[in-house]
Amino acid sequence: MNQKIFVSAKEVADRAGVSRSAVSRTFTPGASVSEETRRRVMEAAEALGYHVNHLARGLMRNESGLVCLIVSEMDTPYRSSLIRAISHQLQAVSKIAMLINTDRSDKSVDDALRLAISYRADASIILSGMPDKSITDLCVKSGQRLVLINRDEEREGALMINLNDREAAHRAFIAFQRAGCRRLAFANSDVGTPSLKAREEGFVAAAIEAGVEVIVERFGPTRYQSGVILAQRLLTREARPDAIFCANDLLACGVMDTARHQFKLTVPDDICVIGFDYIEQCSWSSYDLTTFAQPVDQIAKEAVSWLTHPAKTDSIASQISPELVWRGSVRGG
């Protein structure tokens, strides 16, 4: 069964009446081959169905063309749009994404990076979790490029792309104030990843600075269902909040639906809501959510261009300020 019959460069060479090297050169951009030789080689290759063996090529060149994408919960709207953008950018520079599914544990991220090393991946892009320093050091030492997206932790030799979560949270607070909201709340998941924490801290800090109190509620993963629970907890309080900043859009959707359908509240009249991520669903007319836009394409471009450009060896941090997209879930604006 597993008798894979691939045609090798030698066979092409024989058929074209040239040497193996000539075949190799034909498929190496910028190598010196005569027009005539190239033509004959291409003809033979076409006829035989020859394809350069990227495994063998990677072995020689020490460059596999593979880039490892490490993600958990990849079917989440924000994640999947980021994956799409990154894989698109990678293909534009003739690289290809190896997708690795991790659970929330950092151990599984370590394993993923080990796999990346085994496949001699040119780079690894980490969207979820935080690997151990020893393993990232090994990656970097092996010449692998490392990109950490929204990980908010330092790693030597890596590119770190982070959003300015605190500043964004501050702007959310101001938006609520302008809308005349009095009783602010922050709805967070309880997974406690750095960026989620930063959003909460930034929001609370801004409020304290202004002498305003904030209710913070945390529950579950950053999903719709958690938003439902969070809304139930927040909206049954004695002093019902009239503004909720949600750690991400999925939570916001759950919060809005619950506020409307279960508590018969009107958005934005009774309660204002702001989210984070800019997932497509939030533009649907059932939500029309004011939210911070993660610039997915920009993130992908920065990551990939750094992979291809020979950058400095010391680590680089990139700070991006997400744009606040005004829609109908906040009064005024």
Next chain:
Amino acid sequence: MNQKIFVSAKEVADRAGVSRSAVSRTFTPGASVSEETRRRVMEAAEALGYHVNHLARGLMRNESGLVCLIVSEMDTPYRSSLIRAISHQLQAVSKIAMLINTDRSDKSVDDALRLAISYRADASIILSGMPDKSITDLCVKSGQRLVLINRDEEREGALMINLNDREAAHRAFIAFQRAGCRRLAFANSDVGTPSLKAREEGFVAAAIEAGVEVIVERFGPTRYQSGVILAQRLLTREARPDAIFCANDLLACGVMDTARHQFKLTVPDDICVIGFDYIEQCSWSSYDLTTFAQPVDQIAKEAVSWLTHPAKTDSIASQISPELVWRGSVRGG
């Protein structure tokens, strides 16, 4: 810079005081190595940070461990959940997904398959588009396994997993009839992929058989925005439909939102809606959509288990009947 310094089996062997073969055997499951040798090798490997080079291993074994996933519009909820399920299943059998982003053209699918051949992928799984027969033949001839999901076209030597779209559409018709709907409509995209066509044809056929007329409207890609347009077209007709079967859930969401917010209709009292796919958003309380569930996990399992098991050489077709998940967008039930 690009000076990748990887530690090889030889270095490990030297440090452990054994031969390269011993190292190789240590990392080959089921090979015969003494406990003592294994221990010393592992120790040296650990100290040096050795990782088996999968590129070289793939070269020898003629088995790369790579499986090519060919998808377009991968950030769509249904697609991303399928990708997640498949990559998860692949990892369970120690394979790894190479993700390839294609646009709608079949040409790019051909290119993707060429890439799969170049990387000596053990298999390719096609979720979008339909490649040329010549290229799939080459894949199969090269010993690559081929899986076509919802492609509805025959390819020699491939596993074809299809949903029974016609039968599902028939059940949708019956559901509407039981709900007492009189004026039926089908909302489709105009991209005309086989499964979308089949759903339309099945629905229309069922209606004709029962002597009922159906309005069919087609527009744009299978996205929310198309649903908005389709609803506008359908709901401004003289004889406004009181039941709409949508080719997929995203269309259904757009249709429902538009019916409610723009036309002030009530679901399911004024109009019943059925979707297709079972994306998470449809369970949100703003939609609560009755829909056909694509058994994503089952599809993934079937695909991956076929890859690993040495199956017959002739092509195999698998027909799956999607379950109708009853929710609040259809009366009665």
Next chain:
DNA sequence: TTGTAGGCGTTATCAA
């Protein structure tokens, strides 16, 4: 511009 020779890191084979 072309061909020859050697090596990349691994595994399979075979003899010890």
Next chain:
DNA sequence: TTGATAACGCCTACAA
């Protein structure tokens, strides 16, 4: 159980 040796398919000098 172990070690030497020959592939795997390719690329890169080097010499012609």
